[in-house]
Amino acid sequence: MKTYQKLFSALFVILITGVFLSCEKPHIINPFRKCSMERELIVVISDIHLGADLAYAECKDNLPALEEFLTQIRESANVKELVIAGDLLDEWFVPAPVDTYRGKDQADFVKRIAEANKGVFDVLKKIIREKRILVTYVPGNHDLTITEASVDLILPGINQKRDPELGLGTYSPVGYPKIVIEHGHRYNFFCSPDPYSNQDVAPGTILPPGYFFTRIAAQYVAQGHPSVEIVLPPVTPNTSGDESQNLLYAYWKMWEWTLTNFTIEDQFDEDIIVTNVNGFTGSYSVNDVLPYQETPGGFIDVNLYKGIQDTWMQRQAHNHVPVPIPAQQAISGSALASETDNQAAEQYFLNPKSNVRIVVFGHSHVPVILSSFDHLQQKSIYVNSGTWIDDNPKRTTMNFVVITPQKDDCCSKTHVRLYNFENEVITLMAEDSVRL
DSSP states (O other): OHHHHHHHHHHHHHHHHHHHHHHOOTTOOOSSOTTOSOOOEEEEEOOOOBOSOTTTOSOSTTHHHHHHHHHHHHHOSSEEEEEEESOSBOSSOSOTTSOTTTTSOHHHHHHHHHHHTHHHHHHHHHHHHHOSSEEEEEOOSTTTTOOHHHHHHHSTTOEEOOOSSTTOOEEOOTTOTTEEEEOSGGGOTTTSOOSSTTTTTSTTOOOOTHHHHHHHHHHHHHTTSOOOOOOOOOOOOOTTOOHHHHHHHHHHHHHHHHHHHSOOSSOTTSOOEEOOSTTOOSEEOHHHHSOEESSTTSOEEOSTTTTGGGSHHHHHHHTTOSSOOOHHHHHHTTTOHHHHHHHHIIIIISOTTOOOOEEEEOSSOOOEEEEEEOTTSOEEEEEEOOOOOSOOTTSOOSEEEEEEOOOSSSSOOEEEEEEEOGGGOOEEEEEEEEOO
């Protein structure tokens, strides 16, 4: 009898060892272990930018890899939650002359996105329907005006985390109040909801100037990145020293940078930007968004977004920005990924009213992990979840974040890892940990 017991024990050890060896091989990075006994991982992706027309969508070539990635999530045994941190659907990256809704409405538009990206949506809907993994969505700036009903129309049952105000959302996974996930556009002058500008021409609109910037950038891409000599009408600082005028000059400098880097073939006085979204019904020219000046050193004015420099503090209050950002800083830093990163510390870690220790943003398309100390001198971690667009110049794409919460013991830590999925090979880019 003892001999049989010894043989059985030896066989059991061999079988169990074989199982564990098949789960994890030292040279293979696989955060989604199929043989895990516990669902605990929180996976974060953002900035997928799915478009309604693959002729100009920013995510086209990467769609098969995205579908494979989501399939691995679905088949995993250790993923508890998948969080999509904004810019899932792209209502902004549309070439200027294109009628975004094709004369129809937002519901038809999102249905076209789902059809154009059917493989991705099929996997997402399966994950949601099976209910083993919670799928959570928070809005970004490119899906700023896409409503809860429109998202639910194409992803029924998805968990949406939104502020009462359209276009914003902040999310802490259940049981983890010290972890915060949001897109990050709330702190950006060009990209956060703007319910104050243009109400005379587009009643109820919340579209910020970044919408028009993106339509111009999409036109630049659609035209094949033309090299065109641009001569902008000169604008100089107002000699009065008026603070509002100084801010509008800084705003003009950002448009100067935009138009000299995204050189379109169209004339600036052509009404090329077809809107018909979120209260706008007309077609607009570059000159409509570009500040101008009649005489050197004189008054600076603008047609669209008139007075935007003066409503920034009011806009931040509307958008629930905890720590107000000075207008000059917000305007000048609006194109800098580092400004987005810095706001994680300013709004959460250095804010005495916050106890958040881990922040995940998207928005900038620059994947990174940064550690710092909060207002209590406790270690805190910020991570940017990067993007899934086809072309992310000088940077990786197909990025994702995995958060492994700490155990209920005295010593374990919460681990934050940043990965890359290019060529369907998972590569660890950076990692850090903190005891919450």
